[in-house]
Amino acid sequence: MEKKMLILGLLLSHDMHGYQLNEVLQHNPGTPISLTKSNAYKLLNDMERDGWITHTQEQVGNRPQRRVYSVTEEGKVEFFRLLRENLSSQPSPEFPGVVGLDFLHLLPSDEAAALLESRLQLVEKNFQQLDELPLQIRQSHPSSEYLHKFYANEIEWLSGIIKRLQSQ
Amino acid sequence: MEKKMLILGLLLSHDMHGYQLNEVLQHNPGTPISLTKSNAYKLLNDMERDGWITHTQEQVGNRPQRRVYSVTEEGKVEFFRLLRENLSSQPSPEFPGVVGLDFLHLLPSDEAAALLESRLQLVEKNFQQLDELPLQIRQSHPSSEYLHKFYANEIEWLSGIIKRLQSQ
DNA sequence: TAGAGCATGTAATATGTTACATGATTCC
DNA sequence: GGAATCATGTAACATATTACATGCTCTA
Numbered sequence: 001m002e003k004k005m006l007i008l009g010l011l012l013s014h015d016m017h018g019y020q021l022n023e024v025l026q027h028n029p030g031t032p033i034s035l036t037k038s039n040a041y042k043l044l045n046d047m048e049r050d051g052w053i054t055h056t057q058e059q060v061g062n063r064p065q066r067r068v069y070s071v072t073e074e075g076k077v078e079f080f081r082l083l084r085e086n087l088s089s090q091p092s093p094e095f096p097g098v099v100g101l102d103f104l105h106l107l108p109s110d111e112a113a114a115l116l117e118s119r120l121q122l123v124e125k126n127f128q129q130l131d132e133l134p135l136q137i138r139q140s141h142p143s144s145e146y147l148h149k150f151y152a153n154e155i156e157w158l159s160g161i162i163k164r165l166q167s168q
Numbered sequence: 169m170e171k172k173m174l175i176l177g178l179l180l181s182h183d184m185h186g187y188q189l190n191e192v193l194q195h196n197p198g199t200p201i202s203l204t205k206s207n208a209y210k211l212l213n214d215m216e217r218d219g220w221i222t223h224t225q226e227q228v229g230n231r232p233q234r235r236v237y238s239v240t241e242e243g244k245v246e247f248f249r250l251l252r253e254n255l256s257s258q259p260s261p262e263f264p265g266v267v268g269l270d271f272l273h274l275l276p277s278d279e280a281a282a283l284l285e286s287r288l289q290l291v292e293k294n295f296q297q298l299d300e301l302p303l304q305i306r307q308s309h310p311s312s313e314y315l316h317k318f319y320a321n322e323i324e325w326l327s328g329i330i331k332r333l334q335s336q
Numbered sequence: 337t338a339g340a341g342c343a344t345g346t347a348a349t350a351t352g353t354t355a356c357a358t359g360a361t362t363c364c
Numbered sequence: 365g366g367a368a369t370c371a372t373g374t375a376a377c378a379t380a381t382t383a384c385a386t387g388c389t390c391t392a
Contacts, residue, residue: 002264003351009271019371032266039352041373064360064371083275086268087283090290093318094262096170098200100254101310103177107251115255122258142269146325150261153321157314171379187343207380209345232343232388342389350381361370 001082002091003035004043004052008071008079011053017066018044029129030144044069052078104165113165120158127151169250170259171203172211172220176239176247179221185234186212197297198312212237220246272333281333288326295319 010016010024021044022037044067047053052075055067071079097119104112130138130148138144178184178192189212190205212235215221220243223235239247265287272280298306298316306312 091264
């Protein structure tokens with residue numbers, strides 16, 4: 001449901017066609033959930049079928065036709081219902097990357113350190129993307145602020161483990 | 169794949185039947201991914217079909233028969249492949265609970281504060297469960313250490329937002 | 337003797353990803 | 365003229381949840 005909520009929220013701020021929506025999602029490093037292209041199109045269709053959104057055709061020049069979606073009254077109600085529930089409950093986060101840590105001891109500690117070292121580099125890359133965002137933008141998007149802090153913690157934490165492993 | 173890895177890892181530490189596996193997962197507050205009962209049974213069947221695990225029948229008294237699973241050589245190889253990949257890459261975490269934060273401004277700030285207040289209570293409950301674990305146990309399970317720290321940060325962070333909202 | 341626990345599932349549905357299809361247009 | 369971009373999808377598969385089914389045993 002969070003994916004639908006995200007789409008509705010974005011459409012509320014301004015009407016969009018699917019392609020545009022996907023661009024926003026891809027180029028935004030601060031998205032706390034994944035949402036692929038084809039799934040976004042599917043959800044748009046589902047939500048239109050359910051009366052949460054409607055579209056009007058639009059054509060600019062000779063470019064392909066676009067479906068510009070906007071949120072209906074019913075969709076607005078639905079959005080706020082979802083929002084309230086999202087904020088007041090605690091949809092449990094998933095940390096697939098943490099599962100392996102409980103089995104670290106099954107590997108020689110120098111190999112474990114090397115593997116985590118390569119993860120660390122990926123995390124640092126993610127962090128930098130967020131860190132390079134203009135401060136204004138980051139602070140007006142609580143989710144990117146959140147992720148920025150999350151990755152910072154992640155880096156500190158990973159570095160700690162690696163050091164401990166290397167000193168063995 | 170992390171779910172299969174988790175099951176394999178648990179079975180490596182000692183053989184188990186499905187029911188027991190589910191108990192371990194339910195009673196363990198430090199699991200970083202969700203894994204439901206029926207899904208666990210299904211994954212056990214899938215992995216047996218693929219030759220990663222085998223079972224032997226066991227019966228204690230007149231209790232229902234159990235299938236006690238153990239990891240095959242092939243499954244062991246698979247496990248270590250999965251483990252190495254898990255540690256060296258960065259399977260992206262999902263934060264469904266963060267999506268709503270970007271739309272906080274669409275609600276009156278006193279309502280927003282109240283909603284987050286109720287979330288805070290849930291998070292505090294999770295934190296306490298982990299905090300009450302004997303330190304030894306927590307520290308020998310990096311994932312529960314991880315989650316302990318995560319929830320602590322979460323509490324701090326949520327409290328901060330709530331305060332800011334209330335002062336408006 | 338009723339209800340909780342033990343033990344393993346199935347069926348229906350929901351959700352999501354990957355790879356591919358299509359056909360135009362603009363840029364180099 | 366060929367590649368990248370615009371724009372919207374479909375088909376096949378993979379993954380996961382929910383609710384329900386079954387039947388025995390132990391405990392109060």
